[in-house]
Amino acid sequence: MMEYDYGKLLDRAWANLPEKLRDHSRFELPKADSFVEGNQTILKNFNEIADTLGRDPRHIQTYLSKELAALIVVEGKRIIINRALKREMINKRIEDYAREYVICHECGRPDTKFTELEGERIIKCEACGGWWPQRKIK
Numbered sequence: 655m656m657e658y659d660y661g662k663l664l665d666r667a668w669a670n671l672p673e674k675l676r677d678h679s680r681f682e683l684p685k686a687d688s689f690v691e692g693n694q695t696i697l698k699n700f701n702e703i704a705d706t707l708g709r710d711p712r713h714i715q716t717y718l719s720k721e722l723a724a725l726i727v728v729e730g731k732r733i734i735i736n737r738a739l740k741r742e743m744i745n746k747r748i749e750d751y752a753r754e755y756v757i758c759h760e761c762g763r764p765d766t767k768f769t770e771l772e773g774e775r776i777i778k779c780e781a782c783g784g785w786w787p788q789r790k791i792k
């Protein structure tokens with residue numbers, strides 16, 4: 655009788671998974687590409703960040719505006735924040751945003767979407783079915 659090497663079998667199963675399914679573990683938070691001009695910060699890749707997070711840019715804009723306590727103007731694919739900010743500070747806010755509104759609170763995957771449950775706004779994970787209430791931006 656043949657002996658199976660389960661480690662190898664698992665490796666093979668993993669390798670055969672479609673690219674889409676394997677991608678989850680490699681989800682990387684988008685990083686801000688920004689620079690300061692006078693007392694403003696221009697975030698050049700804002701649209702790209704929204705795309706990667708899979709969220710409505712307006713929602714992220716509202717969030718950043720409140721969290722950074724600054725007015726934000728959209729200019730094409732970039733935004734102009736009415737405050738001089740270090741890049742790390744913007745990255746931190748993007749990370750906070752992703753943790754609250756994108757990354758599943760149950761399984762840690764990014765395959766979530768905004769939806770409703772009995773009239774309440776929630777965020778639902780399409781990978782594990784978990785959900786949590788969508789916190790209002792105050």
Ligand SMILES: [Zn+2]
Nearest residue numbers: 758761779782
């Ligand atoms: Zn999940």
